Amino acid sequence: xxxxxxxxxxFPTGHGIKPRPNHLILGTGKRVDGGTVEVVGIADGExxxxxxxxxxxxxxxxxxxxxxxxxxxxxxDTQGQLMSRRDEMLGLNEYLAHLAKCLLxxxxxxxxxxxxxxxxxxxxxxxxxxxxxxxxxxxxxxEPSVMDLPSMARVTKLPEDKLKELSxxxxxxxxxxxxxxxxxxxxxxxxxxxxxxxxxEATLAVVPARDTRxxxxxxxxxxxxxxxxxxxxxxxxxxxxxx
Amino acid sequence: MSNxxxxxxxxxxxxxxxxRERLARLLDPGSFTEFLTPxxxxxSPHLALFDLPAAFDDGMIVGRGRLETRxxxxxxxxxxxxxxxxxxxSGAKLVGLxxxxxxxxxxxxxxxxxxxxxxxxxxxxxxxxxAVAEVMRAIVEARSSGVTxxxxxxxxxxxxxxxGLTAATCSRIVISEQGRTGVSGPEVIETNKGVEExxxxxxxxxxxxxxxxxxxxxGGADAYAEDTVAxxxxxxxxxxxxxxxVDLAMLRAEHTRLAGRAERLGACNSALEMWAQLGxxxxxxxxxxxxxxxxxxxTGLTGADHDAR
Numbered sequence: 001x002x003x004x005x006x007x008x009x010x011f012p013t014g015h016g017i018k019p020r021p022n023h024l025i026l027g028t029g030k031r032v033d034g035g036t037v038e039v040v041g042i043a044d045g046e047x048x049x050x051x052x053x054x055x056x057x058x059x060x061x062x063x064x065x066x067x068x069x070x071x072x073x074x075x076x077d078t079q080g081q082l083m084s085r086r087d088e089m090l091g092l093n094e095y096l097a098h099l100a101k102c103l104l105x106x107x108x109x110x111x112x113x114x115x116x117x118x119x120x121x122x123x124x125x126x127x128x129x130x131x132x133x134x135x136x137x138x139x140x141x142x143e144p145s146v147m148d149l150p151s152m153a154r155v156t157k158l159p160e161d162k163l164k165e166l167s168x169x170x171x172x173x174x175x176x177x178x179x180x181x182x183x184x185x186x187x188x189x190x191x192x193x194x195x196x197x198x199x200x201e202a203t204l205a206v207v208p209a210r211d212t213r214x215x216x217x218x219x220x221x222x223x224x225x226x227x228x229x230x231x232x233x234x235x236x237x238x239x240x241x242x243x
Numbered sequence: 244m245s246n247x248x249x250x251x252x253x254x255x256x257x258x259x260x261x262x263r264e265r266l267a268r269l270l271d272p273g274s275f276t277e278f279l280t281p282x283x284x285x286x287s288p289h290l291a292l293f294d295l296p297a298a299f300d301d302g303m304i305v306g307r308g309r310l311e312t313r314x315x316x317x318x319x320x321x322x323x324x325x326x327x328x329x330x331x332x333s334g335a336k337l338v339g340l341x342x343x344x345x346x347x348x349x350x351x352x353x354x355x356x357x358x359x360x361x362x363x364x365x366x367x368x369x370x371x372x373x374a375v376a377e378v379m380r381a382i383v384e385a386r387s388s389g390v391t392x393x394x395x396x397x398x399x400x401x402x403x404x405x406x407g408l409t410a411a412t413c414s415r416i417v418i419s420e421q422g423r424t425g426v427s428g429p430e431v432i433e434t435n436k437g438v439e440e441x442x443x444x445x446x447x448x449x450x451x452x453x454x455x456x457x458x459x460x461x462g463g464a465d466a467y468a469e470d471t472v473a474x475x476x477x478x479x480x481x482x483x484x485x486x487x488x489v490d491l492a493m494l495r496a497e498h499t500r501l502a503g504r505a506e507r508l509g510a511c512n513s514a515l516e517m518w519a520q521l522g523x524x525x526x527x528x529x530x531x532x533x534x535x536x537x538x539x540x541x542t543g544l545t546g547a548d549h550d551a552r
Contacts, residue, residue, distance in 0.1 A: 083432045085441040088425045089452045091463040097411035104383040124426045131376035146368035173368045183369040226335035233339025236278040
């Protein structure tokens with residue numbers, strides 16, 4: 001689905017989200033009950049650098065400052081963090097973390113936050129946006145990843161064919177929606193043939209109050225032991241015997 | 244410094260130490276208690292797929308101890324095992340520690356993260372990426388519950404990728420001259436964008452872009468530590484009594500700080516230009532001056548000290 005198709009299906013009664021030259025998504029949409037949805041995001045596979053982070057984070061802080069409880073939808077199609085010596089020199093890690101913190105503050109302040117991945121969502125830009133929400137959903141053609149397979153082959157010094165073969169038996173490393181769903185990063189995959197507005201309402205109804213992604217990964221088998229290990233550490237820290 | 248005597252080990256290099264050495268020497272002697280010890284053999288279930296050896300701590304050591312008699316929770320990454328990377332097990336151990344701090348008010352209200360990590364472990368990329376997301380969320384939640392989380396950066400692997408974002412989510416960052424932090428490492432940028440964009444073999448360039456001194460000068464780190472165990476301990480102790488909380492006012496202040504930095508320094512083509520722009524009289528001298536002289540330069544520099552993190 002294109003961004004325009006997504007927005008039309010999400011907000012059949014209209015929205016105020018205009019295409020912008022900087023590929024950022026900023027605006028509001030209307031829910032079926034007439035309520036407001038705040039929309040932020042990044043489109044067209046654009047890399048997320050300092051110039052993209054600042055308007056997005058600023059918008060999220062303005063939303064929090066209104067004191068409303070409007071849901072925030074974070075729509076993401078990004079090839080990853082901007083790879084640039086300049087942005088690194090200015091401390092891109094602080095900017096990306098700032099955006100994540102703003103989204104996490106919003107959810108703590110009563111705004112349910114929903115991530116929607118429709119194209120790419122990669123590495124540091126993924127962490128700063130879609131992975132900093134209460135619940136992440138995706139459309140079937142989404143391609144969330146940490147690194148593409150050819151680059152991964154280069155870094156791990158394993159042949160790409162071997163990695164492809166391994167991805168058949170383990171969802172833990174290979175790029176793609178099926179695998180990101182299996183580890184618990186993506187909670188739901190929406191059906192583009194049905195109205196997204198209804199699916200958005202259904203997702204809003206099940207936004208978890210706590211981070212349940214490790215439990216989801218265990219249930220789906222993609223991240224078999226993370227939840228259990230986090231629990232064991234917390235239990236031992238609190239003075240209990242191992243569980 | 245006070246009533247707990249540390250040994251000559253105080254002078255050992257942080258950069259050259261292992262994660263376990265750093266913990267043993269940083270904390271009061273004998274005070275460290277580990278959670279999920281190596282005897283429990285909690286190791287990566289995935290590395291065998293790649294014919295890679297696993298470690299009984301997966302390169303992440305978590306526990307509690309005392310720092311000059313103060314109770315602290317600690318986590319340390321072993322940069323020499325798989326680059327200190329976030330993976331299913333190593334990430335979950337840190338998540339568990341942070342969630343314990345968040346949920347159990349009887350636990351120490353200070354968490355020290357001894358970061359030494361290139362980021363996400365590619366052999367467990369999806370699990371590692373998600374673990375970083377969980378860590379960042381748990382840090383924000385713990386800070387909101389009154390916990391101070393301090394990142395210490397001075398190991399061989401630095402703090403890149405997810406570790407760079409994790410550091411910047413903490414209440415405070417301590418860094419040494421050898422400490423490096425960022426998102427994409429120089430090699431990754433060179434591979435993707437070409438040597439003209441970033442020559443990763445130019446060590447002086449790499450250091451000037453990602454190294455501890457420039458991070459401290461632009462306010463990307465809150466304290467500068469000498470590369471010794473005592474150096475890091477003293478820097479942490481100086482920061483420990485006061486830390487910013489995560490709320491709208493703080494994040495607005497961080498926004499102003501980061502937007503201001505981009506505006507003020509965004510046109511600079513090199514770290515030297517940035518340092519000159521910051522008002523440093525002899526930017527070329529920054530690289531070779533000793534730690535004391537560097538500390539003197541930082542004092543009074545606008546933007547280096549702040550509560551906006």
